[in-house]
Amino acid sequence: MSFLPYFVAAWLFLAGLYGIITSRNFVHLIICLAVLQSSTYVLLLSIGYKWGGVPPVFAGAAVGTPAVDPVVQALMLTDIVVEATVVALLLSLAVQLHKHTRTLNPDDLEALEG
Amino acid sequence: MLVMQATILVFVLVAGTAVVLTRDPRSQVIGLSFYGLLLALMFFLYQAPDVALSQVTVGTVALPLMFMLALARIRRDREKAEREEHKKENPKQARPEENAA
Amino acid sequence: MNRGVRMVLFAASGVMLFGILLWGLRGLPPLGHYHGPYGDVLNSVAVYERHATDVVSAVNFDYRGFDTLGEEFILFISVIGCTLLLRRQKGEGQGEGGSKDEDESSDRRAPSPSDATKVITIGLVGPLIVFGLYIVSHGQLTPGGGFQGGVILATAPLLVYLGGDFKTFQKIISHTLVELAEAGGALAYVAIGFAGYVIGQAFLKNVVPLGETGNITSSGTIILISLATGLEVAGGFVLLLHAFLEQTLETLGGQK
Numbered sequence: 001m002s003f004l005p006y007f008v009a010a011w012l013f014l015a016g017l018y019g020i021i022t023s024r025n026f027v028h029l030i031i032c033l034a035v036l037q038s039s040t041y042v043l044l045l046s047i048g049y050k051w052g053g054v055p056p057v058f059a060g061a062a063v064g065t066p067a068v069d070p071v072v073q074a075l076m077l078t079d080i081v082v083e084a085t086v087v088a089l090l091l092s093l094a095v096q097l098h099k100h101t102r103t104l105n106p107d108d109l110e111a112l113e114g
Numbered sequence: 115m116l117v118m119q120a121t122i123l124v125f126v127l128v129a130g131t132a133v134v135l136t137r138d139p140r141s142q143v144i145g146l147s148f149y150g151l152l153l154a155l156m157f158f159l160y161q162a163p164d165v166a167l168s169q170v171t172v173g174t175v176a177l178p179l180m181f182m183l184a185l186a187r188i189r190r191d192r193e194k195a196e197r198e199e200h201k202k203e204n205p206k207q208a209r210p211e212e213n214a215a
Numbered sequence: 216m217n218r219g220v221r222m223v224l225f226a227a228s229g230v231m232l233f234g235i236l237l238w239g240l241r242g243l244p245p246l247g248h249y250h251g252p253y254g255d256v257l258n259s260v261a262v263y264e265r266h267a268t269d270v271v272s273a274v275n276f277d278y279r280g281f282d283t284l285g286e287e288f289i290l291f292i293s294v295i296g297c298t299l300l301l302r303r304q305k306g307e308g309q310g311e312g313g314s315k316d317e318d319e320s321s322d323r324r325a326p327s328p329s330d331a332t333k334v335i336t337i338g339l340v341g342p343l344i345v346f347g348l349y350i351v352s353h354g355q356l357t358p359g360g361g362f363q364g365g366v367i368l369a370t371a372p373l374l375v376y377l378g379g380d381f382k383t384f385q386k387i388i389s390h391t392l393v394e395l396a397e398a399g400g401a402l403a404y405v406a407i408g409f410a411g412y413v414i415g416q417a418f419l420k421n422v423v424p425l426g427e428t429g430n431i432t433s434s435g436t437i438i439l440i441s442l443a444t445g446l447e448v449a450g451g452f453v454l455l456l457h458a459f460l461e462q463t464l465e466t467l468g469g470q471k
Contacts, residue, residue: 004246007240019135021221047251051247057270068160071274074275081172081363083172085293086293094188095191096300164359166358167358167359176455180455
């Protein structure tokens with residue numbers, strides 16, 4: 001168990017990479033990129049976790065109660081929202097690409113560019 | 115608690131792999147939405163309520179919606195292109211006869 | 216490079232990368248044995264130093280405020296890039312709403328929602344906005360803050376759309392105020408940062424009186440930055456929705 005999260009993080013990273021490399025559709029590729037990115041969440045989350053720790057919110061718990069690391073949580077929190085807008089940017093690129101080349105397959109692009 | 119934390123990790127691993135291995139983007143978006151929900155549950159179980167909230171709102175509402183809208187637009191473009199090609203094909207069939215004559 | 220060669224190359228390098236990753240990650244402390252000093256230090260001092268009970272928000276908008284400013288501008292630029300790429304270009308626009316496309320796409324238009332759907336969705340708009348504002352404004356006290364609340368606020372117009380009220384929906388999401396909200400939120404964040412300079416302190420220094428811990432007005436600039444971020448994120452996501460919907464829905468594009 002103690003190294004399971006790290007294995008999951010590495011696995012998701014590789015799975016996302018595999019999807020990107022074998023992708024035949026840019027939308028599929030963007031989704032794989034989102035999965036790849038989620039591997040960092042698993043990694044950060046497990047680095048900051050502490051057995052028996054409470055969430056780093058001291059509204060109910062008294063200050064001094066052992067709590068998990070707030071720094072990694074702050075990193076993930078902003079990343080999730082910012083990732084969504086970056087994905088939107090990539091999607092709009094894919095839409096434009098399809099408008100101009102009528103294909104979403106990365107392999108077809110070279111031939112069409114000419 | 116430990117069992118739940120381990121189980122959710124396995125779920126995330128399986129769901130992430132399944133999302134990558136799905137080839138049709140449309141079903142993949144639904145899978146991604148479900149995967150986002152699992153991630154939110156994972157954040158929750160690992161004492162990160164702030165991140166869980168963020169993931170729930172973004173991963174299950176905003177992201178799938180944008181993917182679906184983009185796919186709808188791409189499908190519309192494709193159908194339009196097919197229609198135009200269909201229109202072009204009809205005059206084309208007439209042309210060889212003209213050439214022959 | 217053809218697919219076969221690419222797959223072989225990936226299989227070889229992928230296995231190696233996986234091995235190296237696992238080897239490297241084994242060097243990290245096992246799950247639950249947290250060693251880093253920063254988290255513990257922040258957990259013990261943040262409530263006294265910043266009068267904010269949610270340490271994550273305190274880290275986000277104060278201790279790590281400059282970094283978050285950078286992230287905010289990634290968001291800002293992405294939204295601008297997206298609206299720029301998806302803008303209505305010459306040649307599409309008017310022609311697309313024309314009769315030729317109309318008849319063929321009409322079968323795909325969603326049927327008008329039932330009365331029950333209309334009542335429930337329109338009735339939920341108010342509570343959703345209140346909930347979003349609650350999440351934004353209580354960021355320093357309980358889990359939440361500008362990022363989460365902003366996205367919740369941005370989904371409110373969608374309920375209007377689900378209710379079938381397209382005209383109101385279009386009015387809401389193409390309003391100039393949405394663009395102003397996005398730009399204004401980003402500007403407010405920077406302005407709060409410069410407030411530190413004005414009194415001769417560092418950039419993004421918490422210069423506002425901290426107030427009483429547990430109050431909604433506590434934590435000084437943290438709550439102000441949270442509000443600014445909420446404004447920017449809400450505006451940004453509505454702009455994204457508008458950009459994508461304008462590309463997809465004829466009803467929106469045709470009338471413009």
